[in-house]
Amino acid sequence: xxxxxxxxxxxxxxxxxxxxxxxxxxxxxxxxxxxxxxxxxxxxxxxxxxxxxxxxxxxxxxxxxxxxxxxxxxxxxxxxxxxxxxxxxxxxxxxxxxxxxxxxxxxxxxxxxxxxxxxxxxxxxxxxxxxxxxxxxxxxxxxxxxxxxxxxxxxxxxxxxxxxxxxxxxxxxxxxxxxxxxxxxxxxxxxxxxxxxxxxxxxxxxxxxxxxxxxxxxxxxxxxxxxxxxxxxxxxxxxxxxxxxxxxxxxxxxxxxx
Amino acid sequence: xxxxxxxxxxxxxxxxxxxxxxxxxxxxxxxxxxxxxxxxxxxxxxxxxxxxxxxxxxxxxxxxxxxxxxxxxxxxxxxxxxxxxxxxxxxxxxxxxxxxxxxxxxxxxxxxxxxxxxxxxxxxxxxxxxxxxxxxxxxxxxxxxxxxxxxxxxxxxxxxxxxxxxxxxxxxxxxxxxxxxxxxxxxxxxxxxxxxxxxxxxxxxxxxxxxxxxxxxxxxxxxxxxxxxxxxxxxxxxxxxxxxxxxxxxxxxxxxxxxxxxxxxxxxxxxxxxxxxxxxxxxxxxxxxxxxxxxxxxxxxxxxxxxxxxxxxxxxxxxxxxxxxxxxxxxxxxxxxxxxxxxxxxxxxxxxxxxxxxxxxxxxxxxxxxxxxxxxxxxxxxxxxxxxxxxxxxxxxxxxxxxxxxxxxxxxxxxxxxxxxxxxxxxxxxxxxxxx
Ligand SMILES: Nc1ncnc2c1ncn2[C@@H]1O[C@H](COP(=O)(O)OP(=O)(O)OP(=O)(O)O)[C@@H](O)[C@H]1O
Ligand SMILES: [Mg+2]
Numbered sequence: 001x002x003x004x005x006x007x008x009x010x011x012x013x014x015x016x017x018x019x020x021x022x023x024x025x026x027x028x029x030x031x032x033x034x035x036x037x038x039x040x041x042x043x044x045x046x047x048x049x050x051x052x053x054x055x056x057x058x059x060x061x062x063x064x065x066x067x068x069x070x071x072x073x074x075x076x077x078x079x080x081x082x083x084x085x086x087x088x089x090x091x092x093x094x095x096x097x098x099x100x101x102x103x104x105x106x107x108x109x110x111x112x113x114x115x116x117x118x119x120x121x122x123x124x125x126x127x128x129x130x131x132x133x134x135x136x137x138x139x140x141x142x143x144x145x146x147x148x149x150x151x152x153x154x155x156x157x158x159x160x161x162x163x164x165x166x167x168x169x170x171x172x173x174x175x176x177x178x179x180x181x182x183x184x185x186x187x188x189x190x191x192x193x194x195x196x197x198x199x200x201x202x203x204x205x206x207x208x209x210x211x212x213x214x215x216x217x218x219x220x221x222x223x224x225x226x227x228x229x230x231x232x233x234x235x236x237x238x239x240x241x242x243x244x245x246x247x248x249x250x251x252x253x254x255x256x257x258x
Numbered sequence: 259x260x261x262x263x264x265x266x267x268x269x270x271x272x273x274x275x276x277x278x279x280x281x282x283x284x285x286x287x288x289x290x291x292x293x294x295x296x297x298x299x300x301x302x303x304x305x306x307x308x309x310x311x312x313x314x315x316x317x318x319x320x321x322x323x324x325x326x327x328x329x330x331x332x333x334x335x336x337x338x339x340x341x342x343x344x345x346x347x348x349x350x351x352x353x354x355x356x357x358x359x360x361x362x363x364x365x366x367x368x369x370x371x372x373x374x375x376x377x378x379x380x381x382x383x384x385x386x387x388x389x390x391x392x393x394x395x396x397x398x399x400x401x402x403x404x405x406x407x408x409x410x411x412x413x414x415x416x417x418x419x420x421x422x423x424x425x426x427x428x429x430x431x432x433x434x435x436x437x438x439x440x441x442x443x444x445x446x447x448x449x450x451x452x453x454x455x456x457x458x459x460x461x462x463x464x465x466x467x468x469x470x471x472x473x474x475x476x477x478x479x480x481x482x483x484x485x486x487x488x489x490x491x492x493x494x495x496x497x498x499x500x501x502x503x504x505x506x507x508x509x510x511x512x513x514x515x516x517x518x519x520x521x522x523x524x525x526x527x528x529x530x531x532x533x534x535x536x537x538x539x540x541x542x543x544x545x546x547x548x549x550x551x552x553x554x555x556x557x558x559x560x561x562x563x564x565x566x567x568x569x570x571x572x573x574x575x576x577x578x579x580x581x582x583x584x585x586x587x588x589x590x591x592x593x594x595x596x597x598x599x600x601x602x603x604x605x606x607x608x609x610x611x612x613x614x615x616x617x618x619x620x621x622x623x624x625x626x627x628x629x630x631x632x633x634x635x636x637x638x639x640x641x642x643x644x645x646x647x648x649x650x651x652x653x654x655x656x657x658x659x660x661x662x663x664x665x666x667x668x669x670x671x672x673x674x675x676x677x678x679x680x681x682x683x684x685x686x687x688x689x690x691x692x693x694x
Contacts, residue, residue: 057569059565059568059569078568078573079568079569080567080568080570080571080572080573080574081571082571083568083569083570083571084571088569088570088571089569091565091566091569095563095565095566096566097558097559097562097563097566098562099558099561099562100555100558100559100562104555104558107552107555108552108555108556108559108567108570108572109570109571111571113552114552115551115552115553116552116553116556116572117553118548118551118553118580118584121547121548121551121553122547128551128552132552171570175570175571
């Protein structure tokens with residue numbers, strides 16, 4: 001699987017299927033995400049996009065198909081391994097930990113923390129403190145960049161819906177991932193904030209982060225994505241550049257209704 | 259009196275430890291453990307049986323707690339991957355099953371006959387004066403640290419409240435609570451006099467009920483209408499409770515210090531008291547460090563939304579297992595203390611009731627708050643002892659009826675607490691009300 005520029009995809013899903021009872025939510029779907037790209041995933045409601053995310057992150061076991069991330073097969077991995085490998089997701093309805101502070105939400109996401117093994121709390125307490133300090137600084141910087149720094153000490157439950165989306169994205173960045181899967185980052189967010197989120201995504205992308213984004217807002221998809229995959233009724237409908245997709249008759253039909 | 263206070267301290271420490279274990283599992287990790295007493299039983303039986311067969315006490319205790327942790331491992335491995343209610347069901351089942359095993363496997367547990375005459379810690383010690391003074395100093399240090407905690411909490415509460423308001427409202431609160439206490443005391447004395455006289459039971463019962471409800475109603479009204487209107491009412495309440503803690507603490511401390519000083523008067527109980535206070539202090543300190551560490555952060559994240567924890571790379575199952583095992587270990591230690599205090603171990607000591615005592619303690623103090631658990635244990639044990647010995651002089655009920663009555667009152671108090679302060683006494687309100 002090598003594209004026209006000879007680049008190996010960062011994430012490649014091949015012929016994934018998943019049924020829930022009688023419903024084939026994802027039906028023989030494939031997808032590729034090139035390193036350094038912003039890839040879009042679109043499709044009508046109920047097309048199976050979120051389910052595909054769940055399959056990619058191993059939250060749901062696929063019935064069949066292969067997933068390769070960063071050159072290795074991740075079929076046998078647990079959901080938590082996926083994040084440790086450098087692929088992190090957000091949820092369609094933002095899931096912040098409302099009883100922890102905004103800062104604690106951020107710190108939780110950091111990987112390889114010595115202090116997450118309870119014996120280290122005593123045996124390597126200075127390392128733990130040192131790491132905690134560094135992560136706090138890093139988290140502050142990210143919060144600063146999304147405009148949440150002034151709420152760092154508040155309970156995350158006190159954030160508005162849009163702010164929760166921002167926190168969830170910021171938290172995903174704390175993982176220091178290679179690939180971020182965003183499930184409708186613009187849903188329920190006001191237009192100004194949408195623009196802000198887009199700017200951030202572009203900036204982080206320039207810093208080397210790869211994105212796979214589910215989005216219904218076509219302006220967002222058109223302005224961000226290098227390549228778009230279209231899913232309908234669990235199956236691949238089309239893929240191509242945003243302009244190609246916009247002119248694809250099948251896609252228009254799927255969106256506007258048969 | 260001194261002996262009584264000493265055993266009250268031991269029981270409180272035992273249940274504080276027991277509650278701290280449950281608070282780690284449920285309060286911080288959200289694991290519903292309805293069979294906490296099983297860990298205590300394993301700790302108690304293992305420690306006493308091993309020490310009877312000649313294993314040194316320290317080793318026996320550690321092995322007992324270790325075996326309790328192993329029970330946690332077993333339960334966890336079999337249920338933690340399933341939906342969370344399975345843990346609740348399995349823990350109830352396991353705790354009852356263990357009790358039945360203890361009744362029936364007489365070769366091991368001596369059945370309902372029970373285990374007696376096992377070695378007690380520090381019982382043969384006859385410390386010389388400098389050692390005893392040292393022990394008193396350690397006790398003083400622990401109590402001092404406790405007071406310091408209260409002081410820190412008070413300062414948090416009083417932050418930003420004007421001094422004038424603090425003075426008036428705390429005086430008002432002291433008057434309010436003090437007069438309520440005196441009034442209830444008066445009712446108690448009056449009722450105990452009437453009980454001796456030939457007043458028919460139903461009349462006394464009815465009179466008591468009406469009086470208590472009347473007093474309660476008046477004071478609720480006062481509190482609602484008058485006190486809560488005072489500026490800085492909560493600060494006043496905090497000062498009043500702080501003052502109460504101070505007075506009560508010093509009063510208790512005096513007995514404990516005197517018992518330590520006169521160690522040889524009752525070496526086994528005094529030694530056990532010293533040990534249990536020390537153990538609670540150490541475990542509390544260790545847990546406080548843990549729950550504030552990144553490790554504790556993961557537990558709190560799991561409590562709230564384990565999918566998020568997974569998505570962020572945390573092996574949720576492994577953390578739940580650790581929490582269950584560590585909580586079990588602590589409960590196992592509590593089991594050893596329990597056995598030493600009772601000096602006999604019967605299967606009946608480990609009825610499901612004990613698990614629910616732990617739940618009461620944790621809920622009372624505020625889930626996910628270790629200080630709250632300590633406070634909950636103190637309140638619960640005080641209630642238990644007060645009512646056990648005082649109520650029978652006052653209320654015209656038979657002993658078995660009184661037992662049921664006391665549990666009913668606890669239930670009632672918990673219900674009132676859930677309405678008035680669902681987060682528990684020291685819990686944080688935001689942790690309940692901030693929805694997703
Ligand atoms: N856990 C589940 N159990 C049963 N059916 C499910 C489950 N998850 C998804 N489905 C079904 O799979 C189909 C695809 O759902 P999915 O959430 O993936 O759609 P989507 O493309 O994300 O839609 P939207 O744009 O509305 O978010 C739907 O018909 C849904 O009912
Ligand atoms: Mg979706």
